[in-house]
Amino acid sequence: MAKTSLSRLFTSLSEHSIAKLSFTSSRSESVNRSGYNSVTRFVCFSAQETQLIREERSNEGDREAAKENLESVNKEEDEGEDGDHVNKETGEVGGPKGPEPTRYGDWERNGRCSDF
Amino acid sequence: MAASIAYVGGHLQYGVNFCMGQSYKQAIWVPSVTFNGCLQRELSWSCGVSKFLQIRKCNLFRSRTNENWKSFGTVITSAYLRDGSTKYFDFAVIGSGVAGLRYALEVAKHGSVAIITKAEPHESNTNYAQGGVSAVLCPSDSVESHMQDTIVAGAYLCDEESVKVVCTEGPDRIRELIAMGASFDHGDDGNLHLAREGGHSHHRIVHAADMTGREIERALLEAVVNDPNISVFKHHFAIDLLTSQDGSDTICHGIDALNTETQEVVRFISKVTLLASGGAGHIYPSTTNPLVATGDGMAMAHRAQAVISNMEFVQFHPTALADEGLPIKPKKTRENSFLITEAVRGDGGILYNLSMERFMPLYDERAELAPRDVVARSIDDQLKKRNEKYVLLDISHKLREKILSHFPNIANECLQHGLDITQQPIPVVPAAHYMCGGVRAGLQGETNVHGLYVAGEVACTGLHGANRLASNSLLEALVFARRAVQPSINHMKSSSLDLSASSLWTRPLVPKSLGSDVMHKILRITKEVRKELQSIMWKYVGIVRSTSRLQEAEQKIGKLEAKWETYLFEHGWQQTMVALEACEMRNLFCCAKLVVSSALARHESRGLHYMTDFPDLEESKRLPTVIFPSSHTTGTWSSRQLHQQPIVKSMV
Numbered sequence: 001m002a003k004t005s006l007s008r009l010f011t012s013l014s015e016h017s018i019a020k021l022s023f024t025s026s027r028s029e030s031v032n033r034s035g036y037n038s039v040t041r042f043v044c045f046s047a048q049e050t051q052l053i054r055e056e057r058s059n060e061g062d063r064e065a066a067k068e069n070l071e072s073v074n075k076e077e078d079e080g081e082d083g084d085h086v087n088k089e090t091g092e093v094g095g096p097k098g099p100e101p102t103r104y105g106d107w108e109r110n111g112r113c114s115d116f
Numbered sequence: 117m118a119a120s121i122a123y124v125g126g127h128l129q130y131g132v133n134f135c136m137g138q139s140y141k142q143a144i145w146v147p148s149v150t151f152n153g154c155l156q157r158e159l160s161w162s163c164g165v166s167k168f169l170q171i172r173k174c175n176l177f178r179s180r181t182n183e184n185w186k187s188f189g190t191v192i193t194s195a196y197l198r199d200g201s202t203k204y205f206d207f208a209v210i211g212s213g214v215a216g217l218r219y220a221l222e223v224a225k226h227g228s229v230a231i232i233t234k235a236e237p238h239e240s241n242t243n244y245a246q247g248g249v250s251a252v253l254c255p256s257d258s259v260e261s262h263m264q265d266t267i268v269a270g271a272y273l274c275d276e277e278s279v280k281v282v283c284t285e286g287p288d289r290i291r292e293l294i295a296m297g298a299s300f301d302h303g304d305d306g307n308l309h310l311a312r313e314g315g316h317s318h319h320r321i322v323h324a325a326d327m328t329g330r331e332i333e334r335a336l337l338e339a340v341v342n343d344p345n346i347s348v349f350k351h352h353f354a355i356d357l358l359t360s361q362d363g364s365d366t367i368c369h370g371i372d373a374l375n376t377e378t379q380e381v382v383r384f385i386s387k388v389t390l391l392a393s394g395g396a397g398h399i400y401p402s403t404t405n406p407l408v409a410t411g412d413g414m415a416m417a418h419r420a421q422a423v424i425s426n427m428e429f430v431q432f433h434p435t436a437l438a439d440e441g442l443p444i445k446p447k448k449t450r451e452n453s454f455l456i457t458e459a460v461r462g463d464g465g466i467l468y469n470l471s472m473e474r475f476m477p478l479y480d481e482r483a484e485l486a487p488r489d490v491v492a493r494s495i496d497d498q499l500k501k502r503n504e505k506y507v508l509l510d511i512s513h514k515l516r517e518k519i520l521s522h523f524p525n526i527a528n529e530c531l532q533h534g535l536d537i538t539q540q541p542i543p544v545v546p547a548a549h550y551m552c553g554g555v556r557a558g559l560q561g562e563t564n565v566h567g568l569y570v571a572g573e574v575a576c577t578g579l580h581g582a583n584r585l586a587s588n589s590l591l592e593a594l595v596f597a598r599r600a601v602q603p604s605i606n607h608m609k610s611s612s613l614d615l616s617a618s619s620l621w622t623r624p625l626v627p628k629s630l631g632s633d634v635m636h637k638i639l640r641i642t643k644e645v646r647k648e649l650q651s652i653m654w655k656y657v658g659i660v661r662s663t664s665r666l667q668e669a670e671q672k673i674g675k676l677e678a679k680w681e682t683y684l685f686e687h688g689w690q691q692t693m694v695a696l697e698a699c700e701m702r703n704l705f706c707c708a709k710l711v712v713s714s715a716l717a718r719h720e721s722r723g724l725h726y727m728t729d730f731p732d733l734e735e736s737k738r739l740p741t742v743i744f745p746s747s748h749t750t751g752t753w754s755s756r757q758l759h760q761q762p763i764v765k766s767m768v
Contacts, residue, residue, distance in 0.1 A: 086304050090309065092302070092309040093301065093302050093303060093304050093309070094301055094302075095301050095325070096325065098522070099459070099522060100311075102311050102314070103459060103462070104458040105313060105315070105458055105488070105586075106313070106314060107248065107311075107313060107587075108457030108458070110523060110524045110525035111459070111460065111522065111523030111525040111527070112456070112529075113433065113456065113457040115313070115587060116314065116458070116488065116549075116586055
């Protein structure tokens with residue numbers, strides 16, 4: 001199953017912001033910042049977070065910051081009536097956060113496959 | 117073990133041949149093809165069966181079968197009543213997964229039910245089926261589409277009537293589950309959230325977060341526990357079915373079981389028996405199945421003269437975490453494998469052999485993104501050619517944070533064992549997951565043994581064909597368990613329990629007389645023999661097969677079995693003795709041999725069965741593989757029921 005453009009957007013954003021922060025990583029990709037200004041509300045919010053985090057510039061903090069960044073991105077998805085997570089693409093209530101479990105055909109959660 | 121294998125031609129009309137109430141003529145008693153291939157008499161099935169198995173027309177062989185039966189002798193042992201009880205029920209259910217529980221809840225409205233399960237009730241393959249259950253629940257979806265997807269996945273070996281029945285009745289079975297309290301994920305529009313898994317052309321997977329099986333099991337168990345007509349006998353290991361002969365008909369009267377907590381034998385006499393004992397993953401060393409999946413039901417059914425089908429189709433997952441490759445080995449052997457998702461390959465993971473050669477491009481131009489079956493075969497081929505234990509799946513070239521955010525489960529599991537997947541490749545090996553074959557079932561879950569029904573993974577209903585479509589297994593269990601209900605009730609109503617029947621079969625014996633030293637030795641040897649059998653199965657009956665390897669497997673398994681049995685009997689073990697490990701071992705031997713025999717019989721490659729000497733599909737071979745019962749006079753301890761079979765007319 002193909003990732004939707006929205007999730008791809010989140011992923012690419014994460015990559016960009018994390019690449020800036022991961023001093024220990026030797027695999028940083030070049031960041032294209034020209035797209036930042038033309039993006040949606042979600043992306044802008046996260047970009048602001050990224051600005052704050054980058055100012056701290058701590059080696060220790062980069063991984064935590066990456067996590068925070070991802071969490072803030074996830075929080076942007078709507079909360080349902082009873083606080084259940086609602087998936088923006090599929091409308092699923094209380095379902096798994098993150099990438100669609102069946103995107104590559106099998107059923108996976110956090111890397112572990114349980115059905116195929 | 118003597119096994120008789122045949123191709124059954126054409127389209128089988130289950131409904132006609134297995135109809136209740138008609139005088140059922142036994143399927144052809146085929147004199148055996150013995151295991152080392154020295155004896156092959158004219159397979160009588162070939163008469164008029166080229167197009168259609170006409171079971172009813174084969175009464176011309178009746179005289180031969182009667183002769184055979186006479187030669188076994190009428191052994192009605194005089195009742196020497198041992199310690200241990202006999203319990204009487206209208207319905208006996210073996211297994212507490214979704215099939216067993218679903219059936220029990222229905223038949224309990226009509227009579228008393230015993231559920232016999234070998235461990236805790238929730239310990240079943242169902243509980244580990246985390247993905248989902250497929251059904252046509254979306255208006256834009258159709259039964260035809262689900263059928264088509266199933267048949268394509270099954271490499272066109274599916275029984276079309278079974279497929280139709282399952283796809284048609286699936287949605288109602290799901291609705292019933294919901295009515296019973298199973299809680300599945302919904303969309304914010306209030307409808308069931310339907311996912312789409314590989315092989316499905318529509319969204320149709322119903323699920324409960326990522327523990328669908330567990331949720332269904334929970335809901336059903338709750339209902340079962342609250343049902344006054346159902347008695348659950350946990351930690352009761354089923355040993356053998358209790359059967360008798362009426363002419364050429366085999367009739368099932370119940371089951372012997374061993375209470376593994378109290379070490380007592382319990383005999384269950386029942387009018388109807390449902391076998392829902394699940395799979396046989398543990399014939400292989402690496403499997404996703406829980407420890408209870410030792411093929412008990414398939415073995416018992418085969419010993420009870422039930423017809424077995426399509427055992428060669430074993431589904432493997434290509435990339436399970438290989439514990440041997442971890443720097444810190446797990447303290448105890450992992451009970452069931454940790455499967456690494458395809459998403460790792462989808463996200464750019466590369467497969468290497470232990471010489472760090474990327475091998476997938478040699479097998480398929482799509483490399484790591486080739487279909488799962490191709491990847492599984494390629495890995496298997498590499499392992500066999502290079503005589504290695506695992507290959508490597510490397511995702512470390514990807515962004516560390518992306519790896520950790522997408523695959524935290526794998527990252528954690530590996531880190532606990534000294535491996536950092538952001539730096540090092542992951543050791544992986546294929547794991548056995550699902551048995552598409554099993555006890556041959558008609559459209560009502562009926563078998564060729566009167567009063568014996570099957571449902572779930574233990575059954576071969578023709579739904580899966582040569583390969584199971586994702587999420588169809590829970591569905592099959594639900595549909596067939598439900599379908600077996602009415603015929604069971606009818607059968608039950610026309611039967612009467614003969615209270616003296618209990619003494620007709622020798623009672624199994626707990627080996628107290630052997631003493632703990634001998635038992636200790638026997639258990640130790642049995643443990644080693646199990647590992648050895650699993651090793652032979654993986655090495656010679658894996659994903660990529662060949663006639664010569666399969667024949668070697670036959671030889672080796674035969675020798676191993678003889679060696680094990682000799683050891684047991686030399687140490688005082690008796691024919692009717694039972695212990696959990698020994699009984700599981702005999703079941704594993706039985707299932708392993710069924711798989712090997714079936715694999716040898718299919719001279720083509722189709723679905724999950726791949727033969728290097730027959731690498732292509734053969735249209736003329738697009739037939740199920742069928743194993744007929746073996747004769748009683750030959751055979752090993754694993755292929756005979758513990759007790760002698762009495763020949764009694766009109767028992768019920």
